Amino acid sequence: xxxxxxxxxxxxxxxxxxxxxxxxxxxxxxxxxxxxxxxxxxxxxxxxxxxxxxxxxxxxxxxxxxxxxxxxxxxxxxxxxxxxxxxxxxxxxxxxxxxxxxxxx
Amino acid sequence: xxxxxxxxxxxxxxxxxxxxxxxxxxxxxxxxxxxxxxxxxxxxxxxxxxxxxxxxxxxxxxxxxxxxxxxxxxxxxxxxxxxxxxxxxxxxxxxxxxxxxxxxxxxxxxxxxxxxxxxxxxxxxxxxxxxxxxxxxxxxxxxxxxxxxxxxxxxxxxxxxxxxxxxxxxxxxxxxxxxxxxxxxxxxxxxxxxxxxxxxxxxxxxxxxxxxxxxxxxxxxxxxxxxxxxxxxxxxxxxxxxxxxxxxxxxxxxxxxxxxxxxxxxxxxxxxxxxxxxxxxxxxxxxxxxxxxxxxxxxxxxxxxxxxxxxxxxxxxxxxxxxxxxxxxxxxxxxxxxxxxxxxxxxxxxxxxxxxxxxxxxxxxxxxxxxxxxxxxxxxxxxxxxxxxxxxxxxxxxxxxxxxxxxxxxxxxxxxxxxxxxxxxxxxxxxxxxxxxxxxxxxxxxxxxxxxxxxxxxxxxxxxxxxxxxxxxxxxxxxxxxxxxxxxxxxxxxxxxxxxxxxxxxxxxxxxxxxxxxxxxxxxxxxxxxxxxxxxxxxxxxxxxxxxxxxxxxxxxxxxxxxxxxxxxxxxxxxxxxxxxxxxxxxxxxxxxxxxxxxxxxxxxxxxxxxxxxxxxxxxxxxxxxxxxxxxxxxxxxx
Numbered sequence: 023x024x025x026x027x028x029x030x031x032x033x034x035x036x037x038x039x040x041x042x043x044x045x046x047x048x049x050x051x052x053x054x055x056x057x058x059x060x061x062x063x064x065x066x067x068x069x070x071x072x073x074x075x076x077x078x079x080x081x082x083x084x085x086x087x088x089x090x091x092x093x094x095x096x097x098x099x100x101x102x103x104x105x106x107x108x109x110x111x112x113x114x115x116x117x118x119x120x121x122x123x124x125x126x127x
Numbered sequence: 128x129x130x131x132x133x134x135x136x137x138x139x140x141x142x143x144x145x146x147x148x149x150x151x152x153x154x155x156x157x158x159x160x161x162x163x164x165x166x167x168x169x170x171x172x173x174x175x176x177x178x179x180x181x182x183x184x185x186x187x188x189x190x191x192x193x194x195x196x197x198x199x200x201x202x203x204x205x206x207x208x209x210x211x212x213x214x215x216x217x218x219x220x221x222x223x224x225x226x227x228x229x230x231x232x233x234x235x236x237x238x239x240x241x242x243x244x245x246x247x248x249x250x251x252x253x254x255x256x257x258x259x260x261x262x263x264x265x266x267x268x269x270x271x272x273x274x275x276x277x278x279x280x281x282x283x284x285x286x287x288x289x290x291x292x293x294x295x296x297x298x299x300x301x302x303x304x305x306x307x308x309x310x311x312x313x314x315x316x317x318x319x320x321x322x323x324x325x326x327x328x329x330x331x332x333x334x335x336x337x338x339x340x341x342x343x344x345x346x347x348x349x350x351x352x353x354x355x356x357x358x359x360x361x362x363x364x365x366x367x368x369x370x371x372x373x374x375x376x377x378x379x380x381x382x383x384x385x386x387x388x389x390x391x392x393x394x395x396x397x398x399x400x401x402x403x404x405x406x407x408x409x410x411x412x413x414x415x416x417x418x419x420x421x422x423x424x425x426x427x428x429x430x431x432x433x434x435x436x437x438x439x440x441x442x443x444x445x446x447x448x449x450x451x452x453x454x455x456x457x458x459x460x461x462x463x464x465x466x467x468x469x470x471x472x473x474x475x476x477x478x479x480x481x482x483x484x485x486x487x488x489x490x491x492x493x494x495x496x497x498x499x500x501x502x503x504x505x506x507x508x509x510x511x512x513x514x515x516x517x518x519x520x521x522x523x524x525x526x527x528x529x530x531x532x533x534x535x536x537x538x539x540x541x542x543x544x545x546x547x548x549x550x551x552x553x554x555x556x557x558x559x560x561x562x563x564x565x566x567x568x569x570x571x572x573x574x575x576x577x578x579x580x581x582x583x584x585x586x587x588x589x590x591x592x593x594x595x596x597x598x599x600x601x602x603x604x605x606x607x608x609x610x611x612x613x614x615x616x617x618x619x620x621x622x623x624x625x626x627x628x629x630x631x632x633x634x635x636x637x638x639x640x641x642x643x644x645x646x647x648x649x650x651x652x653x654x655x656x657x658x659x660x661x662x663x664x665x666x667x668x669x670x671x672x673x674x675x676x677x678x679x680x681x682x683x684x685x686x687x688x689x690x691x692x693x694x695x696x697x698x699x700x701x702x703x704x705x706x707x708x709x710x711x712x713x714x715x716x717x718x719x720x721x722x723x724x725x726x727x728x729x730x731x732x733x734x735x736x737x738x739x740x741x742x743x744x745x746x747x748x749x750x751x752x753x754x755x756x757x758x759x760x761x762x763x764x765x766x
Contacts, residue, residue, distance in 0.1 A: 048747050056743075123740040 029077040033070065040066035053107050053117045057100065064096045128185045130197040133177060133214045136224065137263035139170045140256040147253035156248040160239040163252035167235050167259060171228035181221045182626050192218050192631040194333060198269050207328045215269040215332060218627045219409055219484055223266040226491045227399050229614075231259045233607035234394040237499050240603035241390055241506060251291060251388070258284035262399050266406070270330035271320045271364075274407065278316070278371070281400050282309050288395060289387040301383035308380040312370020319363030326356055336413040338472075346418040354419065361415055361423040365408060365430075372404025373457045374464060375434045379688055381457055385449040385511075389502030392449060397456045397498050398491035405463045405487055412480060412629055416472050428468020432566045435461025437686070439573035443580065444672075444683040447511045448501050451581050452494070455537070458570060459490050465567065466552040469559040470629060477629030478636065479559070482551030485623040489544035492618055493536040496611035497578075500530040503604055504585060507597035513581060518590040522597040525605045527586050529612040534582045536615040538575035539650040546647065547619035553646050554639045571646050575653025583661035 024032075039062055046059030068089040075085025107117055114121050143166035147159050154162070186192050198213025235255060242251050261280035268274035283306075290302030324330055326349055327342040335342045342357070349356040368374075373381035384396050395401070408415060408427055415424040435458045442454035463483045470479025503526045508516055520527040536543035539550070549571060556564040599605065624636035660668045672679045681687065 044750055048743050048750070119742060122742070 029073060032073045036066045036069040036073070039069065051119055053110075053119060053122075056119065057103050057107070060103075061096060061100065064092060068092050128180065128193075128195050128216070130195055130214060130216060132173060133197070133216065133267070136170050136173050136177070136228075137260050137267065139166050139173075140260040140263065142166070144253050144256035144260060147249050147256065151249050151253065154249055159249040159252050160235075163256055164232070164235045164239065166256065167228070167232050170259070170263070171232045174224040174228040177216070178221050178225050181216060181218075186216075186218075186221075190632055192626070192633070194631075196269055196333060208324060208330075210272045210330060211269055212273055213269045214267040216267070218631060219406065220266055222484060222488060222627060223406060224263070226402075226488055227259065227262050227266060230394055230398040230491055230495045231255070231262075233495065233499070233611055234390045237393075237502070237604050237607040238388075238390045240601045241502055242388065247291065251288075254284055254287050254291070255391075255394070258288065258395060258400070262403075265403055268332075270332060271323065271335075272330050274410070275313075275316065275320060278313065278367070278403065278407075281395075281403065282306060282313070282371075285309075285384070285395050285400055288391040289384045291388055291391065292386070295386070298386040301380075301386040305380035305384045308377055309370045312377050313367050315363040316367020316370075319360040319365075319367065322356060322360035322363065326360070332410060336411065338413050338417060343414060343417045354422065357414070358419045358423050361411065361418060362426060364411065365423060365427055368404030368407040369430060370404070371407075372401050372460045372464065373434075374404065374430050374461065375437060376688065378434065378438065378457050379692055382445075382450050382453045382685070385447070385453050389449065389498060389505060392453070393495045393498030393502065396453065397494040401456060401460055402463070402487050402491070405460065405467065405483060408464070408467050409480065409484060412467065412470070413472070415467075416470070416629070424468050424470075426468075428465050428560065428563055431461045431464025431466075431468055432563045433461070434458070435465060435570045436566050436573075437461075439570045439577065440682050441685050442577040443573065444679060446513050448504070448513055448516075448581050448585065449498075449511055451577060452497055452501060455497075455574065455578065456494055458574060459486070459494065459537070462549070462552055462567065462570065463487055463490070465563055466555055469556050469563060471559070472629045474628070474630065474632065474634045475636075477634070478551060478624075479555035480629040481624045481627050481634075481636065482548060482555050484627050486545075486548035486552055488621075488623070489536070489548045489615070489618050492611055493533040493543075493545060493615040496529060496533040496608060496615055497537065499604070499608055499611065500526050500533065503600045503608065504530075504597075506600055506604070508591075508593060513584045515591055516585045517588040518586070519597060520586040523586075523599045525599055525608060529605075529608040530582060530586070532612045532615050534578045536619075537578050538654055539571055539646055540575075540654075541643075541647060542616070542619060544615045544617075544619035546643075548623075550638065550643045550646055551624075551636060554642050557639075557642055568645060568649055572649040572653040575650040576657050579654045579657030580661050583657060587662055 043059045043062030043064075043066060046062065047056055050056050050059060071085040071089040071092070075082065079085070110122065111117055114124070143163055147154065147162060180186070181192075194215065194217040196213060196215050198211040198215075200209055201212040202210040204210075235252070238251065238255065242248055245251065258281060261277050261284055264277035265274055265281060268277060286302050286306040289305050290299050292298045320330070323335070323342075327335060327345075329335060329342065334340055337343065346355045346357045351359055366377075370377040381396060381401070385392055387396070415421065415427065438454040438457035438461060442451050442458060445451045445454060463486050466479045466483035466486065468479070470481075470483070471477055472480075503523065504516065504519060505511055507519070507523060507526075510516070532543065536545040539546045541547075553564060553567050553571070556567050622636075625633045628634055660671070684690075
């Protein structure tokens with residue numbers, strides 16, 4: 023609970039964060055940028071968890087635990103994604119999204 | 128009686144078949160022949176041991192030959208109706224074991240010489256083993272379904288062996304013809320089996336054949352179109368038997384089956400497979416005899432008699448020696464059928480049954496000998512036709528003597544085997560049905576005539592211009608000839624009636640002197656006529672043929688049965704029935720299915736652009752979809 027700040031303001035913030043992530047995910051051409059956008063989306067959800075925990079159920083800690091859990095999973099996911107991108111780079115010498123279309127075939 | 132080892136009799140040929148079939152390319156031809164022969168030798172020894180055990184040691188209890196059955200449940204339909212697999216040992220099964228083993232062994236040995244240097248040597252022996260296995264299975268079957276299964280298996284092996292020279296179009300056509308014709312007849316057999324199963328609730332021979340059993344006593348309980356349903360079933364079963372045994376009108380496949388290698392003709396199309404029909408009727412003999420007072424059995428007798436006469440007449444006119452022998456086989460099979468048909472059941476009344484089995488036994492020996500002899504001749508002169516042969520007695524002394532023995536045996540001259548069995552058949556016919564007896568005597572004369580016609584034609588008369596002088600075949604081929612010749616002389620003296628009779632009790636059969644004299648007289652007359660016509664080359668026979676003119680032409684063309692069948696199948700079945708169905712299939716069934724297919728393809732052509740492979744496009748549609756669903760569920764979905 024932060025003095026003078028309502029839950030709606032913080033949820034608005036996390037929504038903005040989420041849609042920035044979505045926008046980045048759809049429009050970026052670079053795989054790394056897309057990965058960063060995904061991180062933004064995840065962070066938006068982490069903020070939501072923490073805020074709702076704090077404002078709605080102040081005497082519980084589940085939201086906090088889940089947020090830590092999400093951070094850990096996100097780290098693992100990032101490691102995985104980066105390794106895939108590196109392997110892809112070795113194959114096609116590019117990290118551009120449109121070059122990965124060959125994987126369709 | 129211990130039955131455990133009997134399973135080995137069919138299993139050994141099966142193992143040999145698998146061995147030779149799977150390692151077809153790896154086994155040297157010289158080895159594969161020996162594998163086949165020794166495998167079969169083991170089966171033969173076991174068969175003879177079984178026969179000895181059964182007939183002389185443990186088969187007879189209280190003056191009756193017992194039926195021993197060893198089986199396991201194979202398919203269980205209901206508490207009463209089920210299909211078993213197993214072996215059944217009774218006098219005719221043991222007798223057939225001996226016949227099949229002996230002839231098959233001789234044919235195996237003979238084939239080692241006859242097929243030497245052939246490209247498919249190993250394959251040939253594999254097929255022979257498959258056939259022998261199936262035939263053993265058929266003989267030992269405990270119920271109608273088991274016999275039906277092996278019945279089809281012998282059909283398949285017959286098909287494979289007729290079409291053995293698969294590069295020859297005529298052989299392929301003959302194989303197909305044999306398969307389709309017998310298969311068509313087997314349809315009747317199958318329906319008969321199902322009717323029997325439906326009304327009696329069992330397939331087991333033991334239960335069906337029990338004269339005091341419900342299957343036989345309750346035959347009158349059901350009726351269909353004036354006859355008992357069981358009688359219909361038996362007639363249908365007999366159609367199956369007639370197909371395999373080349374009775375009218377299903378005989379058309381047998382002459383064409385001569386396209387196969389000659390040892391195959393000797394084994395399958397003379398001695399063993401074609402008697403399966405006889406065996407089937409004999410197997411169900413109590414049913415045939417007791418149901419509806421032997422109505423079905425009468426049909427059997429007449430079909431047998433007519434086929435016998437019909438085939439004997441055709442045999443006189445044919446010029447291909449193997450075809451003469453084929454029609455002769457058909458004629459003798461008709462003899463066996465008619466003997467079964469005129470048989471009674473108890474004691475001496477069952478003479479026909481015993482005579483039929485006896486003739487089956489002796490016929491197997493001398494007909495196999497005739498075929499193997501013909502094979503030896505064909506091997507030497509490279510032709511099947513009588514016009515290419517003549518004066519061969521100087522070149523092929525062993526073949527000559529053995530062929531002569533077989534010819535005398537089939538003509539029914541004492542003391543050779545054919546005389547004894549044929550005489551019993553004629554006595555049985557005389558006692559029960561005079562008309563059939565007269566047909567039998569006429570056929571006996573015709574048989575003597577046609578067999579000596581080819582004998583004189585082949586071994587006497589002038590030499591033809593052979594490309595190189597014909598020479599006697601190797602020992603592997605002449606040994607079976609000599610052995611079977613010996614058999615053709617001695618098997619007639621076996622007191623068959625002691626071992627095999629319809630009611631399994633055995634009886635004393637006596638020679639009926641006047642009837643025997645008539646039969647021998649007619650046979651001798653036939654031989655004498657053949658002597659006059661064919662011993663020296665002259666045109667007597669031609670003159671005679673011209674005298675009979677139309678009739679001769681009809682007989683030469685086998686009474687146009689093939690043409691009739693072709694007409695029925697091509698003009699009526701194919702054109703009027705099959706063609707409209709094919710049209711419907713193509714234009715309606717196939718077309719509607721194709722329409723569905725092409726419409727699906729068109730639709731997918733249109734929408735396949737959506738799947739672009741761009742990750743971000745997918746993500747975009749995913750998000751739009753989520754938003755739309757969220758709007759729907761939150762604001763619009765109000766109940």
